[in-house]
Amino acid sequence: MRAWFARERAAGRERLVYQTSGAQLIAGMSGLGQWQERIKRVFEATEQLDAILYFDNLGDLFAERVEGSVDLAGAMKPYLEQGRVRLVGELTPELWELAESRQAGFVACLSRLKVEPLTPAATARALAARVAFDRRHEPDRPTIDERAVAPLVDLAERYLPYRAFPGKAFRLYEELRGVHGEELAASGRGATLTVDRLYEHFSLSSGVPSFLLRDDRTLVLGDVVRALGEQLVGQREAVRRVAETVCVTKAGLQPTGKPLSTFLFVGPTGVGKTELARALATYLFGTPERVVRFDMSEYMDMEAAERLIRGTDRADGLLTRRVREQPFCVLLLDEIEKASRGVFDLLLQVCGEGRLTDARGRVAYFHNAIIIMTSNLGAAHHRPTAGFGTSGGEDEAYYVRQVNASFRPEFVNRIDRIIAFAPLTAAEAERVARMALGRICTRRGLVEAGVQLLVSQRALAHQQLHP
Helix, strand or coil, X not given: CHXXXXXXXXXCCCCCEEEECHHHHHCCCCCCCHHHHHHHHHHHHHHHHCCEEEECCHHHHHCXXXXXXXXXXXXXXXXXXXXXXXXXXXXXXXXXXHHHHHCHHHHHCCCCCCCCCCXXXXXXXXXXXXXXXXXXXXXXXXXXXXXHHHHHHHHHHHHCCCCCCCHHHHHHHXXXXXXXXXXXXXXXXXXXXXXXXXXXXXXXXXXXCHHHHCCCCCCCHXXXXXXXXXXXXXXXXXXXXXXXXXXXXXXXXXXXXXXXXXXXXECCCCCCHHHHHHHHHHHHHCCHHHEEEEEHHHCCCHHHHHHHHCCECCECCHHHHHHHHCCCEEEXXXXXXXXXXXXXXXXXXXHHHCEEXXXXXXXXXXXXXXXXXXXCCCHHHCCCCXXXXXXXXXXXXXXXXXXXXXXXXXXXXXXXXXXXXXXXXXXXXXXXXHHHHHHHHCCHHXXXXXXXXXXXXXXXXXXXXXX
């Protein structure tokens, strides 16, 4: 392709390039035969002008549309087979495979040219050159400090897996310039945006706190324990173990290419496993809404597992779609022991490689997610140890034995930490009940109606016995 363009340029033959998309070709075409007629006119005009049609996303030609049966690729194929029109398009490797399965004839008309992404080092050099160019030719617009180039490329590499270099680094650079587009330096020229401004912008746009983004910010174990413990009653040992693992992740000691952390919370029902997941999401991402929860008791058969993870060639997998929409999250898989074997097979890939490919060929990355699985295996038959010299370690050993007896070794080996939750004491159960009642009393319906809810001590005691 490059050689052909070079020969054309040397011969003095220049061609017009028109960019379009599948959506543009059928926009407003609701009547019978209208979109076919538009494609005919567009391709005949392209042929007469000896121009080139450019699609920045050829995958758009194979997308499902609300208009019904619209076969754009099939309508274009005759022009390509006869060599009447030149067409250039971009397509990811995953979507190329999908196109081959759906429109083999159309794909056979195309010559495949693989364009490799730049390396981070090459991207940094290109971005530095772009910054210098913008500083000379757009002095009234902000640019980034030269020392911010390497951190920007690092952020793009670590946290933007769905885009490729150099595009994702340049896009982040332009976003930063756009946000601070009106800022001027004391000299009246465009402001120079520092590394701090870069981290501030990325933290706001992604929801990831700056102390996780920056290697020069330390994470103190005691601070993490206090932040998580404020939202939880009891479970001091569980909170501390989660905090320790978060600190290990922040220090960069976790293996690359995996989720940030993978936990298995085991213990009785209603002792704070889900609440700790919410507290962790709040601490790391600023809101409990970053918990992506799935009840695995709903995915006990193989067909349900396929719906959850792989989907179909015409619909996204539920899990993969949610993670693509919100990659910075706490993924909570409740009652994991009830999931089908197919789910466990795919979770092996998630916990080991940090990625899944759905039936449409699209990859979901879990590198920026924390995975928490919960289970109450063995809780119904376990009686906590009591007496002098006993500790939570004995309870944890019991649950570890239950986990090893119930799950395959290759699955258990991919879990970073198995954390046991102890039963609540009577005092702790009362505190939980009072906190729940407090939330009920603040509901808008009760507040607006002026209703006050009073609960006796006897009722609280009954709630503790019959939760």
